[in-house]
Amino acid sequence: MEEIKLQNNLKLPxxxxxxxxxxQKFPELLRQIPLPPLGIFVSGQLPSEDSVCVTIVGTRxxxxxxLRAAHDFAFALGQAGCSIVSGLAFGIDAAAHKGxxxxxxxxxxxxxxxxxxxxxxxxxxxxxxxxxxGGAIISEFPPGHSTQPHHFxxxxxxxxxxxxxxxxxxxxxxxxxxxxxxxALDQNRDxxxxxxxxxxxxxxxxxxxxxxGALLATKPSDILExxxxxxxxxxxxxxxxxPQEDAILAILKNASQPLSVxxxxxxxxxxxxxxxxxLTQLTLSDVIQETPQxxxxx
Numbered sequence: 001m002e003e004i005k006l007q008n009n010l011k012l013p014x015x016x017x018x019x020x021x022x023x024q025k026f027p028e029l030l031r032q033i034p035l036p037p038l039g040i041f042v043s044g045q046l047p048s049e050d051s052v053c054v055t056i057v058g059t060r061x062x063x064x065x066x067l068r069a070a071h072d073f074a075f076a077l078g079q080a081g082c083s084i085v086s087g088l089a090f091g092i093d094a095a096a097h098k099g100x101x102x103x104x105x106x107x108x109x110x111x112x113x114x115x116x117x118x119x120x121x122x123x124x125x126x127x128x129x130x131x132x133x134g135g136a137i138i139s140e141f142p143p144g145h146s147t148q149p150h151h152f153x154x155x156x157x158x159x160x161x162x163x164x165x166x167x168x169x170x171x172x173x174x175x176x177x178x179x180x181x182x183x184a185l186d187q188n189r190d191x192x193x194x195x196x197x198x199x200x201x202x203x204x205x206x207x208x209x210x211x212x213g214a215l216l217a218t219k220p221s222d223i224l225e226x227x228x229x230x231x232x233x234x235x236x237x238x239x240x241x242x243p244q245e246d247a248i249l250a251i252l253k254n255a256s257q258p259l260s261v262x263x264x265x266x267x268x269x270x271x272x273x274x275x276x277x278x279l280t281q282l283t284l285s286d287v288i289q290e291t292p293q294x295x296x297x298x
Contacts, residue, residue, distance in 0.1 A: 012041070012143070015043055015044075015131075016041055016042065016043045016115060017041070017042045018039055018040070018041055018042075019039060019040050019042055020038070020039045021036055021037075021038075021039070025046065026040070027046060027049075027162055028049055029053070029161060029162060029163065029164070030158065030161045030162050032161075032187075033157065033160075033161040033183075033187045034186065034187065035157065036161070037140035037158060038140070039140065040138045040139065040140050040158070041114075041115040041138065041139050041140070041141075041142070041143075042136055042137075042138050043115060043131055043136065043137040043138075044130065044131035044134070044135055044136035044137055045106075045134055045135070045136055046108070046136050046138075047083040047106050047108070051081070051082075051083050051106070052081065052082045052083070052164060052227055052229065053082065053083045053084075053085050053108070053162050053163040053164065054077050054082045054083070054084060054085065054163050054164070054165045054166075054167060054223065054227075055084075055085040055086065055159050055160055055162065055163040055165070055166040055167065055180065055184070056070055056073060056074055056084055056085070056086050056092065056093075056096035056166075056167045056169065057086060057087065057092060057093065057096075057156075057159065057166065057167070057168060057169070057171075057177040057180045057181070058070060058091060058092030058093075058168060058169035058170040058171055058175070058177050059091055059092060059170050059171055059172055059175045059177060059202065060089050060090040060091035060092070060093075061090075061091060061172075062091040062092045062095070062169070062170050062202070063170065063202055066091075066092060066095075066169050066170035066194075066202065067091070067092070067095040068095075069169050069170075069194055070092045070093075070095035070096045070099060070169045071095045071096070071098060071099035071102070072099065072220070073096070073099065073167060073169070073217075073220050073223070074095070074096040074097070074098075074099030074100045074103070074105075074107070075099040075100070075102055075103045076103075076220035076221075076224070076231060077100075077105075077220055077223065077224065078099065078100040078102075078103030078104070078105025078106075078107075079103045079105065079231055079232060080220075080224050080229045080230060080231050080232070081105075081229065082105065082227075082229070083100075083105065083106040083107065083108060083135075084096055084097065084099070084100035084105060084106075084107040084108070085107070085108045085110065085159055085162050085163050086107070086108075086109060086110070086159065087109065087110050087111075087112070087152075087155065087156070087159055087180075088109035088110070088111060088118070088119070088120075088123050088126065088127060088137075089120070090120065090123075092169045092170060092177070093109075094123065094126060096169075097109060097126060097130060098126070100135075101129060101130070101133055101135075104133070106133070106134050106135045106136075107130055107133070107135045108130075108135055108136045108137075108138060108162065109126075109127060109130055109135070109136075109137050109138070110138055110139070110155050110158050110159045110162070111137060111138065111139040111141070111155065112139075112141075112147060112151040112152040112154070112155040113139065113141065113145075113147040113151070114139060114141040114142060114143050114144060114145040114146075114147070115137065115138075115139045115141070115142075115143060116143050116144075117147065118137075119147060138158070139155075140154075140155070140158060152176055153176065153179050156176065156177075156179045156180040156183055157180075157183040157187075159180050159183075160180050160181070160183040160184035160187060160189060161183070161187055161189075163184075163189065164189060164190065164227070165189065165190050165191075165192060165223060165226070165227065166180060166181055166184040166189060166190070166191050166192070167191075167192045167193075167194070167217060167223065168180075168181050168191065168192070168193045168194065168205065168206055168209065168214075169194050170194070170196070170202040170203060170206070171202075171203070171204070171205035171206055172201050172202050172203075172204050172205065173201070173204045173205065175205060177205075178205045181193075181205070181209060181214070190215060190226070191209060191214045191215065192214065192215045192216070192217035192222065192223055192226075193206040193207075193209050193210050193214045193215070193216065193217065194206060194217055194218075195207070195210065195216060195218065238285070238287045244270065244274060244275075244278050245278055245281075245282065247268045247270065248264060248268065248270075248275065248278055248279065248282070249282070249287070249288075249297070251264055251267050251268050252264070252288060252295060252296060252297050253297060255296070257293065257294075257296075258291050258293040258294035258295055258296040259294045259295055259296070260294045260295075261275055261276055261279065261294075261295075263294070264279070264295065279295055283295075286298060
């Protein structure tokens, strides 16, 4: 483990905090792990101590199935009140962060770089979105510290150390996500693994860990039941208040992507001004959502 020197007199940006293990706001679970970080730089807001964190990790070269699973598990766990932890990397990490954000849940990204350098740089916008949504970006490496290959392994113990449970989505042989699962086991935390096809190389480590006693996750409720949590009850289906609402909702339901006002009016042979009024009412009722690309069902 690389020796890292931290000073509490470092000049940090206003939106960043340096927490030491003796600080009250330092995450309790992280304080308990073998070789805890000497300190963590935090941008954004850490979850409260009574919040349940779940770490979701997997390969950067994920399949479409793996990306969907990472998003869906993070979304469901987030809806149940969990905070989702991952590493902001390509593939499974990014899908997990986005799933939590889509559920309006908190998510924490653990960096292998210093707090001023988002890695990969193309995920800078995602990092900003995480902070804006009430989540956090954390790193144990001080400003100006150059990123080294072993930092990615080193940060994995923090990703697992923040959570009661680590979920492995896809991990081929040699995947760095394997280290996160191993760290979790060393930290006496529980590890869930998603199963794959018997000959699917993307699930090689998953199957190895399952044979060694890891817990099986085939759906989000497997983890929620283990944590004694439940998904919130689904709201009653919205009943259209008039024929125009009915027509617009049917158009959006059948659309494969968000639609503009003009496109909705064209598809339904409707007056543009009346469509705008109805869309506003449906948006205020939280039935549909306006996006930069147009309107879609919520």
